[in-house]
Amino acid sequence: MKDRILFIRGIELFNRGEFFEAHETWEKLWRAAAGRDERMFFQGMIMIAAGLHHYRKQEYAGMVRLIEKGTTLLKESGYSTALFDKEMFLAEVRLFYVQFTSGAELYADAFPRIRTAAYK
Numbered sequence: 001m002k003d004r005i006l007f008i009r010g011i012e013l014f015n016r017g018e019f020f021e022a023h024e025t026w027e028k029l030w031r032a033a034a035g036r037d038e039r040m041f042f043q044g045m046i047m048i049a050a051g052l053h054h055y056r057k058q059e060y061a062g063m064v065r066l067i068e069k070g071t072t073l074l075k076e077s078g079y080s081t082a083l084f085d086k087e088m089f090l091a092e093v094r095l096f097y098v099q100f101t102s103g104a105e106l107y108a109d110a111f112p113r114i115r116t117a118a119y120k
Contacts, residue, residue, distance in 0.1 A: 003029055007083060010045070011114045019053040037079040044074030048093055052111060055100070067097050085115045 014022035023046050030042035047070030054063040092112035
């Protein structure tokens with residue numbers, strides 16, 4: 001139950017644009033994760049959140065590296081949870097990444113969001 005609460009807390013922080021705080025919250029879950037897929041899942045989420053934090057700090061090389069690695073880990077992870085629509089999230093992260101790498105001007109609403117039953 002505590003894991004579920006932490007994951008939801010991380011989603012809330014992420015969706016508010018508090019990417020560093022979401023990263024810190026999910027890191028607790030990553031450290032406690034037992035299986036390889038679960039660890040990859042949380043590491044991917046952490047890296048994507050950290051990448052967006054780097055974007056906000058205008059550290060674009062770090063952002064690109066973290067987004068690429070995070071999406072790879074998330075795609076390769078077999079871990080899933082009913083709280084999280086992984087495919088939709090990856091699509092939003094891809095859209096943000098493509099907009100950034102194409103030189104499009106990004107606004108706050110361009111940031112990916114995590115969609116769940118409660119956040120659609």
